[in-house]
Amino acid sequence: MARHDSVTGEYVAKLWAGFLAEAERVKAAADWAETQRRMVAGTYPYLVAIGRVDEGWPQEETARELAVRITTGRLAGPINVIGDEKRDGI
Numbered sequence: 001m002a003r004h005d006s007v008t009g010e011y012v013a014k015l016w017a018g019f020l021a022e023a024e025r026v027k028a029a030a031d032w033a034e035t036q037r038r039m040v041a042g043t044y045p046y047l048v049a050i051g052r053v054d055e056g057w058p059q060e061e062t063a064r065e066l067a068v069r070i071t072t073g074r075l076a077g078p079i080n081v082i083g084d085e086k087r088d089g090i
Contacts, residue, residue, distance in 0.1 A: 037073070
């Protein structure tokens with residue numbers, strides 16, 4: 001699908017740069033829990049945003065969703081993305 005007129009090449013480059021920076025943070029995580037947290041709050045939101053741009057979403061809507069996904073991912077609390085590990089109290 002064609003990109004929306006509001007999406008510039010510079011914006012797409014910023015999305016990819018953001019993804020690559022977050023990927024480096026994921027690689028540097030100390031343990032699996034931190035790796036998951038950094039993926040949920042970092043790399044995944046950028047991948048979704050890049051996909052939205054490719055789907056034809058306007059830049060403003062893409063940026064808004066990216067901000068929401070990053071903020072939500074950074075909220076305190078346990079994150080268990082993969083696996084069926086049981087935690088006390090959950």
